Amino acid sequence: MKTNRFYNMAIAAGISLALTAQSVLAVEATAISAVNVRTGPGTSYAKVDTLHAGEQVDIAQCEGSWCFVQRNGPDGWVSGKYLAASGSGASGSGTGGSAAGDAAAAAILGVIIGGMIANSNKKKLPYGPDTCKSGFVWRDAIPGDHVCVVPARRSAAANENAIAGSRVDPTGPYGPNTCKPGFVWREAYSGDVVCVTPARRTEVKQENIDGPSHRVNP
Numbered sequence: 001m002k003t004n005r006f007y008n009m010a011i012a013a014g015i016s017l018a019l020t021a022q023s024v025l026a027v028e029a030t031a032i033s034a035v036n037v038r039t040g041p042g043t044s045y046a047k048v049d050t051l052h053a054g055e056q057v058d059i060a061q062c063e064g065s066w067c068f069v070q071r072n073g074p075d076g077w078v079s080g081k082y083l084a085a086s087g088s089g090a091s092g093s094g095t096g097g098s099a100a101g102d103a104a105a106a107a108i109l110g111v112i113i114g115g116m117i118a119n120s121n122k123k124k125l126p127y128g129p130d131t132c133k134s135g136f137v138w139r140d141a142i143p144g145d146h147v148c149v150v151p152a153r154r155s156a157a158a159n160e161n162a163i164a165g166s167r168v169d170p171t172g173p174y175g176p177n178t179c180k181p182g183f184v185w186r187e188a189y190s191g192d193v194v195c196v197t198p199a200r201r202t203e204v205k206q207e208n209i210d211g212p213s214h215r216v217n218p
Helices: 002-019 100-123 149-162 198-214
Strands: 028-029 033-037 047-052 056-063 068-072 076-079 083-085
Touching: 047 076, 149 198
Parallel strands: none
Antiparallel strands: 028 056, 028 083, 033 047, 033 076, 056 068, 068 076
């Protein structure tokens, strides 16, 4: 049955994805609009052909947001955002299939295609989900502080740590953690009692808020 064929492929592809970030089993998909077929995974690669809207292909693997497709014509790389799981909206064939069943199977395939792309993206991140976007670095206020900031802010945190002793008054109400007048705790993380100016503490608070948006995969 058509529906069973979709489900069997979805299950097989799901098992394959558990073994590797790139599927070793072709997954049926359809071009949702006209899109160029290229020699490599990116717009910088040469165009070899064009997929037409509605054209069916087999996805062999994905790299980044691009997928390698096999078809009746030159094989090549296509942007994954122009591909959708085959079978959505299909009607029953009279052999026991149903539009609802086909749509459900197509949804499973859609998840698999998305997973192929997402897993491929994750594979390339050198520091996993904590990888910063270009132009940002870890703040490193303490070891393991992976808030993404501009390099100048990391330098500021390092300098604050280096001169922390000059900004405390050990005779104050908080002992060695008492800041001199004009300084407050930085509070980059729970328990951070490095003394900084109030303006700098405000900056640090904003860094914590903005940090996730400065990661490759926020």
